[in-house]
Amino acid sequence: MIPDELIDRVRSILNSHHHQAGALLPVLHDVQAEFNYVPSEAVSEIANTLKLSRAEVHGVLTYYHHFRQTPPGKHVVRVCRAEACQAQGGDALVAHAERRLAQSSLTLEPVYCLGLCAIGPSIQIDEINLHAQVTPGKFDALIADLEGTP
Ligand code: FES
Structure with missing residues (x-):
């Protein structure tokens, strides 16, 4: 523009x-x-x-982590970094997500609670789709779906 x-x-x-x-x-x-x-x-x-x-x-x-100073990738994947998700494997999920998306056109961002605290770790895709109890395997499946979309 x-x-x-x-x-x-x-x-x-x-x-x-x-x-x-x-x-x-x-x-x-x-x-x-x-x-x-x-x-x-x-x-x-x-x-x-x-x-x-x-x-x-x-x-x-x-x-505020919410604001970006550069354009995001094709999709934005937010992984919850708040305490309840951390206690349910969130740190390991973040480490996995960082490795998985290192060469990707998707943008990885932190978020601090998505309201799914009891069923973490949680992620949000494109500010719309929430996913709970996200394991590394579930994460990879969700990312594979995204990468297959135009
Ligand atoms: S702490 Fe992760 S959804 Fe609330």
Whole structure:
């Protein structure tokens, strides 16, 4: 996308939050929903419009694991890193996922609880599909399905 068009879309998002106190987080959420990540060009525009420094915007952007600063791969696979899933094999699943996806076009991200704590470890695919009690074998089967999709 050409930067002018990108900036126009970011401005439109900023306008929709014009009178909202504490607009930074909602704006960042909307920008990521629009582009699947928060482009660096958007950070200056957001900072200027909300009268914040670039460092303040960048600080929030990097504090929350939810926000991406680069475009994701074809699919996003989130593995829960929270305590209950860790206690049910989550660390081993993360290590397996990192190895399995090292050369993949899929994006691996951490997430901190998906609401399936009693039946972990849990993962989420593309912010839609939740899967519980994910073993390395089940993980591989789910990834094989994703890699087979266009
Ligand atoms: S701790 Fe993993 S789903 Fe809640």
